[in-house]
Amino acid sequence: MMIHLSPDPIAFSLGTLHVHWYGLMYMLAFIQFIWVGRIRIRQLHIAAAWKKENIDDMLFYGVLGVVIGGRLGQVFFYDPVYYFSYPAEIIAVWKGGMSFHGGLIGVMIAMAWWGRKSDRKLMDIMDFIAPIVPLGYAAGRLGNFINGELPGRVVSDPSLPWAMIWSNVDNLPRHPSPIYQMLVDGILLFIILWFFSRKPRPRMAVAGMFSLLYGCARFFTEYFRVPDYNITFSGIMLSAGQMLSVPMIVLGIILLIIAYRKPLIYSGPAEAAKPSTH
DSSP states (O other): OEEEOOOOSEEEEETTEEEEHHHHHHHHHHHHHHHHHHHHTTSHHHHTTOOHHHHHHHHHHHHHHHHHHHHHHIIIIIOHHHHHHSGGGGGOGGGOOOOHHHHHHHHHHHHHHHHHHHTOOHHHHHHHHTTTHHHHHHHHHHHHHHTTOSOBOBOSOTTOTTOEEETTTOSSEEOOHHHHHIIIIIIIHHHHHHHHHTSOOOTTHHHHHHHHHHHHHHHHHGGGBOOSOEEEETTEEEEHHHHHHHHHHHHHHHHHHHHHHSOOOOOSOGGGOOOOOO
């Protein structure tokens, strides 16, 4: 049976500066955003409307949205009692504790802000970045795993080859749930969205597909993770992550319906919009 090694959360130190594994994973996420984004702008239906400079600008605003939104999401969605009791901990992002759903809201606000300055519609921006986001999410979940965060539920069959003892929790064999979420919610979702977005799609279709698939994937992988807390709705018990994923599923369905009822393929500045002949 595997044992989680619980490594030091500090990857290395430069004098008094301590670089945490969690921070390195976020840096990796931002680097891949630039790398994959520059590959995406070479796609024929994207190339005419997006430039490398746009990627750099979006990253600046996106970092603000991810960090501020992700942290505030953790505070308000998951553990408000703790953070309001210890308010200094709110800014201690290097210790881990970031909400994806909060980060997504933060990114949408940041992209709307950037869109106003660059004369681009929010949904065109979200269609562009949607296939890039899952790999960044995967890097964040790897950071959670290294930090020993988000332990999985105890396995029903201890002989499961990848069952793992989390020494920072107890001596019971558990699912490595951050790895599940990295692989399913992150890498698998990236592969599907990447192939879906390689062809011209109606406005809102790619963002809608991301919202739908992420919501479904997260709802599924939450079954293997120790819930932050549970909520009973109409007799059905949902974890906090599942509850927050349901609106994403609904939103994804709505966006896809709207997208394919009025197909408009468009990814550029507002003044260049043209109806699709598709």
